[in-house]
Amino acid sequence: MNVDTSERDLENIFREFGEIDHIKIVRDHVTGRSRGFGFVYYHRTRDAAAAKAELKDARIDGMRVRVDFSVTSGSPFYRGGTSGRSRRLSDSSR
Numbered sequence: 001m002n003v004d005t006s007e008r009d010l011e012n013i014f015r016e017f018g019e020i021d022h023i024k025i026v027r028d029h030v031t032g033r034s035r036g037f038g039f040v041y042y043h044r045t046r047d048a049a050a051a052k053a054e055l056k057d058a059r060i061d062g063m064r065v066r067v068d069f070s071v072t073s074g075s076p077f078y079r080g081g082t083s084g085r086s087r088r089l090s091d092s093s094r
Helices: 007-017 045-054
Strands: 020-027 034-042 063-073 085-093
Touching: 007 020, 007 034, 007 045, 034 045, 045 063
Parallel strands: none
Antiparallel strands: 020 034, 034 085, 063 085
């Protein structure tokens, strides 16, 4: 993902597929600059699946991105999934 892509940019693209819980762009802890990948958290797994299917060969801000599922250990903040796990959509450079 382009290091200049913002959470708002991702929201404008991904909200078409369903209600977004939140978006997280991973940033360098020293510089605060994007590390070139992030996560889009949906309330419903089916919305994440629709985004994954539709955006499989997408370009965002001139960069080809890989859109895929990422499974994390459960936290009350994250919704969806099963067995204490949640589904989130990973957006990173190919």
